[in-house]
Amino acid sequence: MPTRPDWLTLGWNHVWLPYAQMQTAPLPAAAVRTEGSKIHLAGGKILIDGVASWWTACHGYNHPHIREAVAQQLERMPHVMFGGLAHEPAYRLAIRLAALMPPGLERVFFTDSGSVAVEVAIKIAVQSRLNRGERGRTKILAFTGGYHGDTLGTMAICDPEEGMHSLFTGLLPEHPVIPLPRDKASIAVFDEFLAANAHSLAAIIVEPLVQGAGGMILHGAEVLRHLRKAATEYGLTLIFDEIFTGFGRTGSMFAFQQADVAPDIITLSKALTGGTLPLAATIASAELFSAFLSDNPDHALMHGPTFMANALGCAAANASLDLFESEPRLAQAARIEAQLAAELEICRDLPNVADVRVKGAIGVVELDSLPNPAELRTRLIEHGVWVRPFGKIVYLTPALTISQEELTQLSGAIVKVLE
Numbered sequence: 001m002p003t004r005p006d007w008l009t010l011g012w013n014h015v016w017l018p019y020a021q022m023q024t025a026p027l028p029a030a031a032v033r034t035e036g037s038k039i040h041l042a043g044g045k046i047l048i049d050g051v052a053s054w055w056t057a058c059h060g061y062n063h064p065h066i067r068e069a070v071a072q073q074l075e076r077m078p079h080v081m082f083g084g085l086a087h088e089p090a091y092r093l094a095i096r097l098a099a100l101m102p103p104g105l106e107r108v109f110f111t112d113s114g115s116v117a118v119e120v121a122i123k124i125a126v127q128s129r130l131n132r133g134e135r136g137r138t139k140i141l142a143f144t145g146g147y148h149g150d151t152l153g154t155m156a157i158c159d160p161e162e163g164m165h166s167l168f169t170g171l172l173p174e175h176p177v178i179p180l181p182r183d184k185a186s187i188a189v190f191d192e193f194l195a196a197n198a199h200s201l202a203a204i205i206v207e208p209l210v211q212g213a214g215g216m217i218l219h220g221a222e223v224l225r226h227l228r229k230a231a232t233e234y235g236l237t238l239i240f241d242e243i244f245t246g247f248g249r250t251g252s253m254f255a256f257q258q259a260d261v262a263p264d265i266i267t268l269s270k271a272l273t274g275g276t277l278p279l280a281a282t283i284a285s286a287e288l289f290s291a292f293l294s295d296n297p298d299h300a301l302m303h304g305p306t307f308m309a310n311a312l313g314c315a316a317a318n319a320s321l322d323l324f325e326s327e328p329r330l331a332q333a334a335r336i337e338a339q340l341a342a343e344l345e346i347c348r349d350l351p352n353v354a355d356v357r358v359k360g361a362i363g364v365v366e367l368d369s370l371p372n373p374a375e376l377r378t379r380l381i382e383h384g385v386w387v388r389p390f391g392k393i394v395y396l397t398p399a400l401t402i403s404q405e406e407l408t409q410l411s412g413a414i415v416k417v418l419e
């Protein structure tokens with residue numbers, strides 16, 4: 001097969017790529033097959049995947065157990081509507097997810113993407129108050145560096161630059177975005193902000209331990225404990241967006257476990273189906289759920305995506321959870337952490353490198369500047385790796401199953417192109 005199949009050349013005039021300036025975007029590499037941590041390109045080149053397809057493919061690609069579960073489900077019933085009909089994959093998945101959550105987080109609402117899971121979390125936080133007769137608390141407190149999705153509602157709680165708040169003034173709802181309370185000065189700002197504004201807030205939302213799409217920025221468990229304390233003090237719903245951090249990425253199954261802090265809502269997606277199908281979940285506390293129980297039909301949660309709780313997606317997610325039970329994913333994350341720390345360390349001495357940081361199966365090299373990420377991506381492909389630098393960072397979030405040799409190839413390629 002040629003490197004540039006005809007569907008690529010012809011389709012190029014009709015597709016619109018994500019986050020891309022289409023005038024200058026290079027033609028993407030054509031992927032034709034995946035396997036473990038490898039992406040096979042048209043023309044025969046094979047890339048080691050350092051991104052696990054936007055952090056989804058935690059077990060590597062084409063894991064036989066997930067493939068088999070999806071194939072069996074496909075035979076029986078790929079999808080039925082969730083309004084009025086029940087199916088085993090979704091109900092079993094809800095039971096299993098609830099069992100993994102902190103006590104009290106037990107009510108699972110399924111959607112089809114992370115952004116929508118966050119939208120639902122916002123709706124739950126706000127409507128639970130309205131249902132209880134509490135008006136005027138419709139704002140969500142979010143943090144600089146944060147990312148919660150691309151839909152209009154979630155853009156409004158992203159970092160103002162990431163969410164393009166100034167460009168879309170008038171379209172986006174306005175929510176306060178302030179620095180995370182991580183040191184003396186920012187804690188003071190945060191505490192003062194709440195003292196003055198908590199009466200207008202419904203919730204606080206944060207990506208626990210790692211702000212992913214905002215630049216893989218780390219913070220400590222004490223930040224989350226401070227948020228929990230403040231949320232409880234002011235009666236706010238605390239939302240942990242674990243769409244990136246969930247399923248072993250930070251070294252524990254979920255980030256909240258490292259902080260020993262229980263939020264009121266958790267959102268999950270990305271690795272939920274092991275990278276095979278789009279699925280997301282918003283998991284709310286029994287206490288929030290109870291605010292929707294009423295004789296008044298208007299008190300119901302008015303949300304229901306067409307493909308809600310898609311049976312194929314739920315079958316994949318159940319199979320993915322099986323793998324977390326039967327295979328040593330957290331030990332693998334720990335091994336990746338140690339290897340990344342050792343192998344990326346020498347980047348610290350390179351010119352233009354501002355920081356090197358590792359957390360679980362996340363390795364980050366932050367540069368002083370990265371004017372042309374697309375060019376760097378192309379050079380990384382030449383080195384046989386699929387890595388997608390953005391902002392000022394070059395980072396690795398490989399499959400947890402990646403081999404030691406493959407990981408060495410990834411970090412080696414980064415060191416080479418940065419040199």
Ligand SMILES: *Cc1c(COP(=O)(O)O)cnc(C)c1O
Pocket residue numbers: 113114115116118147148149150207212213241242243244245269270
């Ligand atoms: C990716 C991501 C989202 C959005 O998920 P989509 O499936 O892309 O809509 C939300 N929050 C976090 C933390 C994410 O990493």
